[in-house]
Amino acid sequence: MITEKLEPHMKIVPKIMVLAMSICCIVCCGVGVYSIIFGKPFASDPSIVSVLMMIIPGILLLLTINRPPRYPISIFAVVVGIVDIIANAPYFFSGYLSVVLPNVFVDLIFIASGIHAFLGDQHSASRLFYISLIQILFHTGSILTVVVANAMNDTPSLTEMTAFLSFSMANYILYTLFLLQPGIREETMERKLKRGMTAVEAMLSISPEAFILRKDVPAIIGEDMSAWTPIQEGPIECFHEAKLYDGNRIFKITSKKWRDDGTLVIGIDQDILTSSYGSTICLRAHRIEEIDGETYLRIYGDDGYFARMLLRDKAPNAGIRRLIHKKENEEKSNIIVDTEEAVIGQ
Amino acid sequence: MDWQRVRSELLCIYGVFPTFIAMVMGVLLTIRGIWEIYKYFSYGDMTGIALISHVVMLIAGIFIIIYGKKDMIRTIGLYALTLGFTRLLLRYEMIQSGTLGPVTTLMVAVMMALALNLMYTGISFARGLVIRRTSMILTTGAMTAFNLILIVFAQYLEEIPEAAPLLAEMTTKMIEVLMYLVLIVMLDAEEIRYGTSDGKHIRHLDRIRANYRIDKDAYISPEAADCLMNKAGPLWKEVNDGTVEKEMSFKVTGRSMGAVIIAQIWSGKEPLYLTVIPKDGTIVYANRMKIDIVERTDDAIHFYGRDGQDFHFGIEEEELE
Numbered sequence: 001m002i003t004e005k006l007e008p009h010m011k012i013v014p015k016i017m018v019l020a021m022s023i024c025c026i027v028c029c030g031v032g033v034y035s036i037i038f039g040k041p042f043a044s045d046p047s048i049v050s051v052l053m054m055i056i057p058g059i060l061l062l063l064t065i066n067r068p069p070r071y072p073i074s075i076f077a078v079v080v081g082i083v084d085i086i087a088n089a090p091y092f093f094s095g096y097l098s099v100v101l102p103n104v105f106v107d108l109i110f111i112a113s114g115i116h117a118f119l120g121d122q123h124s125a126s127r128l129f130y131i132s133l134i135q136i137l138f139h140t141g142s143i144l145t146v147v148v149a150n151a152m153n154d155t156p157s158l159t160e161m162t163a164f165l166s167f168s169m170a171n172y173i174l175y176t177l178f179l180l181q182p183g184i185r186e187e188t189m190e191r192k193l194k195r196g197m198t199a200v201e202a203m204l205s206i207s208p209e210a211f212i213l214r215k216d217v218p219a220i221i222g223e224d225m226s227a228w229t230p231i232q233e234g235p236i237e238c239f240h241e242a243k244l245y246d247g248n249r250i251f252k253i254t255s256k257k258w259r260d261d262g263t264l265v266i267g268i269d270q271d272i273l274t275s276s277y278g279s280t281i282c283l284r285a286h287r288i289e290e291i292d293g294e295t296y297l298r299i300y301g302d303d304g305y306f307a308r309m310l311l312r313d314k315a316p317n318a319g320i321r322r323l324i325h326k327k328e329n330e331e332k333s334n335i336i337v338d339t340e341e342a343v344i345g346q
Numbered sequence: 347m348d349w350q351r352v353r354s355e356l357l358c359i360y361g362v363f364p365t366f367i368a369m370v371m372g373v374l375l376t377i378r379g380i381w382e383i384y385k386y387f388s389y390g391d392m393t394g395i396a397l398i399s400h401v402v403m404l405i406a407g408i409f410i411i412i413y414g415k416k417d418m419i420r421t422i423g424l425y426a427l428t429l430g431f432t433r434l435l436l437r438y439e440m441i442q443s444g445t446l447g448p449v450t451t452l453m454v455a456v457m458m459a460l461a462l463n464l465m466y467t468g469i470s471f472a473r474g475l476v477i478r479r480t481s482m483i484l485t486t487g488a489m490t491a492f493n494l495i496l497i498v499f500a501q502y503l504e505e506i507p508e509a510a511p512l513l514a515e516m517t518t519k520m521i522e523v524l525m526y527l528v529l530i531v532m533l534d535a536e537e538i539r540y541g542t543s544d545g546k547h548i549r550h551l552d553r554i555r556a557n558y559r560i561d562k563d564a565y566i567s568p569e570a571a572d573c574l575m576n577k578a579g580p581l582w583k584e585v586n587d588g589t590v591e592k593e594m595s596f597k598v599t600g601r602s603m604g605a606v607i608i609a610q611i612w613s614g615k616e617p618l619y620l621t622v623i624p625k626d627g628t629i630v631y632a633n634r635m636k637i638d639i640v641e642r643t644d645d646a647i648h649f650y651g652r653d654g655q656d657f658h659f660g661i662e663e664e665e666l667e
Contacts, residue, residue, distance in 0.1 A: 099497060099498060101520055101523075101524065102490075102494060102520075102523050102524070102527065105524065105527050106527075109531060112363075115356070116360055119353055119356055119357055119360070120353075121360070123534075123536070123539070127534060189539075189542070189544045189545060189548060190544075192548045192551075192552075193544055193547055193548055193551065195551075195555075195602075196547070196548060196550075196551020196552060196554065196555055197551060199551070199554065199555040199558070199559050200551065200554055200555075202559075203558055203559075233641075234639075234641055234648065234650070235638075235639045235641075235650050236650070236656070256656070265654060267654060267656070273561070273562060273602075274555070274559035274560060274561055274562065274600075274602070274603075275559065275560050275562060275657065276558060276559060276560070276657075277558065277560060277622070277633060277635060277655055277657045278651070278654055278655040278656035278657050279654050279655075280653075280654030280656065281654065
């Protein structure tokens with residue numbers, strides 16, 4: 001999904017992660033500088049230029065700390081991707097083409113996804129997440145290879161290369177964790193289905209057991225307007241909000257009075273992060289009725305419209321509601337389900 | 347620099363990217379097919395089975411180049427089916443040659459099983475159905491990993507005589523890796539992700555949601571707000587078809603979704619008629635409203651209808667940072 005909305009700036013934890021990524025990049029560069037100054041074997045490695053170039057993403061990441069998350073996401077992917085291609089370049093014509101080519105391919109996808117993420121594509125963050133995991137695997141393999149080669153003493157000591165690979169891997173781990181932050185990656189398919197169904201259910205489905213509080217009835221139908229909120233300007237003179245309880249879902253019942261002719265209208269909408277365009281009925285009449293020992297508020301609108309709402313004396317206990325719907329609440333706090341959509345009571 | 351223009355141009359490029367990759371898939375199959383057939387006729391060191399597999403590759407490649415841009419799902423299906431089929435034939439040929447030892451035979455059998463699964467999943471795609479997408483990704487990933495392991499450890503396997511047929515053409519293995527990677531990239535395309543059963547449901551639900559719900563931070567442009575307030579301005583187009591006097595279209599942008607609203611003024615009628623749709627195009631199912639009063643504050647525009655409509659949008663510039 002391409003989002004065009006401006007994202008909010010990062011909170012403290014993502015900022016610390018970006019800072020840590022920046023430090024890792026600078027340390028990588030530092031390892032290269034140290035190797036050159038002290039004449040370590042790593043200094044003669046063809047990839048040393050790219051190691052020194054890690055200072056660039058280090059500085060650029062520092063500059064993005066006070067920016068929305070798409071800045072560090074894109075800058076890391078594009079700059080580190082380019083640096084990795086440069087690191088692979090010397091091996092292109094030295095018999096390692098078969099290893100280098102897939103690596104460069106992955107880097108190109110990394111860069112393209114970084115740019116796409118900057119343009120607002122939320123799925124790119126998911127792709128970057130998986131590529132980052134692959135890079136962590138590559139780095140683990142590289143570190144193991146260097147360690148084994150050192151142990152077998154068939155190469156000069158490559159402590160600096162191990163240090164570089166370790167910090168580079170730490171960088172990817174931090175990046176992966178950064179991409180796990182809520183709201184950064186695209187929502188899962190399951191979550192999107194749930195979001196859509198929540199919207200449909202909010203508009204079209206209320207259970208027969210849904211109820212309002214008996215004490216709210218006079219205010220809802222405008223008999224007692226002491227709790228109504230006046231509005232100074234606009235065509236609506238005053239309004240009142242009550243609640244309709246449906247299991248773990250809560251609907252808002254909004255009663256409004258038009259300023260010009262005093263018409264009373266009632267609208268019902270579930271209290272989720274999106275709202276409806278407004279769908280209300282003119283309250284033409286009402287009465288309380290008894291059916292099978294239960295009391296209902298019956299309201300009439302125009303053209304045959306009528307609705308009936310069960311009356312209860314007490315609202316459900318919020319603690320018990322949470323306990324009954326424990327599973328849903330756990331799902332909301334799952335960091336992998338990275339959603340900002342507060343789907344209440346589904 | 348006009349960032350919005352650059353952004354929309356870049357997004358256009360990303361939009362045609364899957365078609366480009368489909369072309370690449372076709373070209374890869376064609377080149378590989380032509381090259382191997384050329385080798386068969388030039389050197390003759392190839393069996394009839396191998397020749398058949400490369401002819402299939404060539405035909406599928408040409409087919410993908412011609413029809414690839416028309417139907418992404420079937421293109422991927424044909425590509426996967428071709429890759430699976432040719433892998434199966436080539437590995438079968440290796441086993442039939444009788445030169446493999448038990449370990450290598452086992453490895454080849456695993457590759458054949460993967461190729462069979464690639465064909466199986468490819469058939470669904472070739473029928474236009476996105477089924478078992480994850481299975482195809484995992485199968486292709488396993489085949490990629492298998493080839494990469496062979497490539498990386500080629501120098502060690504060279505010492506094992508029975509592995510010689512597997513290591514005969516490392517360059518070919520590398521090209522195969524590229525062919526597999528291209529397939530994995532294609533399977534991540536939006537059309538494929540949303541081509542699954544769940545994805546199709548999400549598309550429908552998103553449309554319903556965009557028609558009938560508003561993000562609480564939804565906003566429209568200041569220009570659209572001015573035009574709606576004044577019932578005049580650059581966005582209004584004269585229609586005068588006997589029913590509609592004039593109409594304008596504006597975009598609503600929110601955190602999780604967007605919509606397009608067509609506002610109309612009908613001849614001889616006072617209210618503003620709004621039709622909310624997810625995107626421009628065919629309009630059948632839509633949220634239609636009659637708005638009697640439009641009011642504006644500094645940063646929001648409010649709509650009220652006698653039929654019950656009561657909502658507002660923020661007013662913001664659309665430009666990104």
